[in-house]
Amino acid sequence: MTTGETTSYTGVQKLLHWLMAILVVVMVGVGLTLPRIGPGPVTNALYEIHKSIGMLVLALVLVRLAIRWRLGAPEPVPGMPAWQRWAAGTSHVLLYALMILVPIAGWAATAACCRPVNFLWTVPATLPVPADNALAKQVFQLHFAMAFVLVGLVAVHVAAALHHHFARRDDTLRRMLPGSRSSTR
Numbered sequence: 001m002t003t004g005e006t007t008s009y010t011g012v013q014k015l016l017h018w019l020m021a022i023l024v025v026v027m028v029g030v031g032l033t034l035p036r037i038g039p040g041p042v043t044n045a046l047y048e049i050h051k052s053i054g055m056l057v058l059a060l061v062l063v064r065l066a067i068r069w070r071l072g073a074p075e076p077v078p079g080m081p082a083w084q085r086w087a088a089g090t091s092h093v094l095l096y097a098l099m100i101l102v103p104i105a106g107w108a109a110t111a112a113c114c115r116p117v118n119f120l121w122t123v124p125a126t127l128p129v130p131a132d133n134a135l136a137k138q139v140f141q142l143h144f145a146m147a148f149v150l151v152g153l154v155a156v157h158v159a160a161a162l163h164h165h166f167a168r169r170d171d172t173l174r175r176m177l178p179g180s181r182s183s184t185r
């Protein structure tokens, strides 16, 4: 949904966009490190941090979607070809979907293989799924495959944002940056 009324994202939308962009990149880095380092207290802490930030990403994306639903988003910048509008809209939907599905898969797989799941060592957060190592392995594969697609999409997304800013010199990136005003057309 676009509002057609504003020319920029609101401060909260920008804050959530950049906070979540950082969290998702950190999550991928920590996730890839986890299976490649030996057991020990640092690995355990990294697992806990990966799981907890992942659950936080899931909560934040739901908040973000609620705000998006209420406030919408600015129309694409004037003069953007139809296929680019379609590509931007579709990739945003996919990014949102993956920010929901990747953590749910990681959470469900962890609950199936390695109970209990806690948020930041303390708050119990085990999903009610059967304890089943074979199932957990398959869902972890799904978790990884979807995270891989997410990384690919983010790469295209960043390249598109930079292309708009430096090659087309339009306002696409500027209106997601701090300082741009959410004015009414």
Ligand code: HEM
Pocket (backbone or CB within 6 Å): 024, 027, 028, 029, 030, 031, 032, 033, 034, 035, 047, 050, 051, 052, 053, 054, 055, 057, 099, 102, 103, 104, 106, 107, 108, 110, 117, 140, 143, 144, 147, 148
């Ligand atoms: C935005 C959210 C998330 C992203 C982008 C993400 C990404 C990743 C990636 C890239 C890996 C590496 C997989 C591999 O190399 O095999 C991984 C592993 C893992 N993730 Fe996530 N993850 C997220 C959320 C979660 C959540 C919410 C949980 C659990 C509550 C979780 C639990 C795990 C575990 C336990 C592993 C290690 C699996 C193993 O040892 O093979 N992840 N994650």
Ligand code: HEM
Pocket (backbone or CB within 6 Å): 017, 020, 021, 022, 024, 025, 068, 073, 076, 088, 092, 093, 095, 096, 099, 154, 157, 158, 161, 162, 172, 173, 174, 175, 176
């Ligand atoms: C350096 C990294 C990034 C840059 C430069 C960037 C840039 C942008 C820009 C300029 C927009 C607005 C597009 C428009 O108005 O048509 C946007 C929207 C969006 N970005 Fe990013 N982004 C980055 C990282 C990420 C990451 C890591 C994610 C998620 C994993 C993400 C998810 C989204 C989503 C879902 C939207 C749509 C917002 C909405 O309309 O509701 N971005 N991004």
